[in-house]
Amino acid sequence: MTTLFASLLGDRFAALAPRVRALHAQGATLSWRGEVEVERGRGWLAALCAWATRLPPAGRGSIQVEILVDARCERWTRRIGAHAMRSRLWAAHGLLHERLGLVTFGFALVLDGDALCWRVARAWVLGVPVPARWFAAVHAREHEQDGRYRFEVQAALPLAGPLLRYRGWLAVDG
Numbered sequence: 001m002t003t004l005f006a007s008l009l010g011d012r013f014a015a016l017a018p019r020v021r022a023l024h025a026q027g028a029t030l031s032w033r034g035e036v037e038v039e040r041g042r043g044w045l046a047a048l049c050a051w052a053t054r055l056p057p058a059g060r061g062s063i064q065v066e067i068l069v070d071a072r073c074e075r076w077t078r079r080i081g082a083h084a085m086r087s088r089l090w091a092a093h094g095l096l097h098e099r100l101g102l103v104t105f106g107f108a109l110v111l112d113g114d115a116l117c118w119r120v121a122r123a124w125v126l127g128v129p130v131p132a133r134w135f136a137a138v139h140a141r142e143h144e145q146d147g148r149y150r151f152e153v154q155a156a157l158p159l160a161g162p163l164l165r166y167r168g169w170l171a172v173d174g
Contacts, residue, residue: 003027004074005116008091008109017114017144019172024116029068032149036063036080036168045160052125053100055155055164056080063168080166095121102126105135115143134158148172 005024006013013021023032040050040058061081068075073090087100095106096118106122120135137156144150149172155163 003069004089004091004096005109008094008096009111009116012111015111015114016116017149019144019147019149020114020116020142023142023149023170023172026067027069029066031064031066032170032172033062033064034149034168034170036061036166038080038164038166039162040164041156041160041162043161046157046163049157049160049163052102054085055100056083056085056166063170065170105138106132107140112141112143115141117141 003025009016013024016024037060038056038058040046040055056078057080059081064079066077066079068077073088076087076089078085085100087098089096089098091097093106096109098105098107102125104124104127105120107118108121110117110119118140120132120138122132123130123135134157137154140151140153142149142151148169150167150169152165152167154165157163
């Protein structure tokens with residue numbers, strides 16, 4: 001079975017850093033553990049947006065990422081402390097779609113050397129299309145550094161300002 005990320009990236013999948021490729025090459029249910037630091041934006045609008053997408057609270061500590069794979073999609077659960085951030089990922093029209101709470105993103109997957117970057121190309125709130133430019137400051141980057149799988153996610157919106165920045169590592173065998 002070709003995995004979700006391998007199907008979206010095609011030949012570019014082989015160019016990913018070994019631990020990034022290993023995380024996305026599994027066709028079965030897996031669980032990864034590591035450490036994370038979460039920073040949250042301030043203000044009521046940032047809090048509302050974070051609630052709508054089920055973003056984790058600020059803090060530092062352990063993270064567990066469970067990925068359930070089936071023929072149609074991947075279901076990710078990121079456990080940060082007592083908070084569980086769940087999302088569903090699938091491929092459609094050449095984009096990686098991710099549903100987080102009330103929002104669905106269509107990400108273009110871009111390689112930066114051997115790092116994988118997620119950039120918002122489309123977005124929907126409650127199923128209604130909204131301008132992707134509103135989400136120009138929402139992106140993720142996965143890479144390998146010092147023999148570890150590392151991730152960084154940032155989200156900011158016009159008017160609401162910074163919503164979230166979380167970064168850390170997972171113990172992924174290359």
